Amino acid sequence: MRVRYAIAFAVAVALAAPASMTLLAQEKPAPAPAPAPSGGANSVLKKSAPPLRGQAELGFVQTAKLDGNTIVTTFQVKNMSATNAIVGLQISEFWYDKGGQPLQGTGDRQRLKTPLQPLDVATITLRSPKVPGMTTPQYKFEQNNGTVKPVKQKAIKAGPNT
Secondary structure, eight states: OHHHHHHHHHHHHHHHHHHHHHHHHTSOOOOOOOOOOTTOTTOTTOOOOOBOOSOEEEEEEEEEEEETTEEEEEEEEEEOOSSOBBOSOEEEEEEEOTTSOBOTTOOEEEEOSSOBOTTOEEEEEEEEEOOTTOOEEEEEEEBTTBOEEEEEOSOOOSSSOO
């Protein structure tokens, strides 16, 4: 008996579904959304370039300052490729003493959460506690699909004319 009711219910739902779709299709269309600003860095629908595989050339400008008991190093980085994006760009910082030995508890590692598009500029900030005896920093640039060739620049601007 329950099977008959289940089958009858399923048939009734199957017959009623097209009728409700017809009613929904007759409603007034919603107004078109406002177009996204073109060319802006905050464009939500920005098309992504294919990922760069192999060696990536990365231009950078580095500044460092002491903020209390923390050394803050800021990198402005630019993807020098005109066609491919750098995916998973990461910068690691290591500190050494006068004898060349690495110091425990120093250094930082930061990664860009989004791909660095062709000729785009991003900022990566590293923070490391100041420890007595630290003298020399070393930086390691990495990406997901190969190696990174960092090239120090005097200044960085977004776009092709730098």
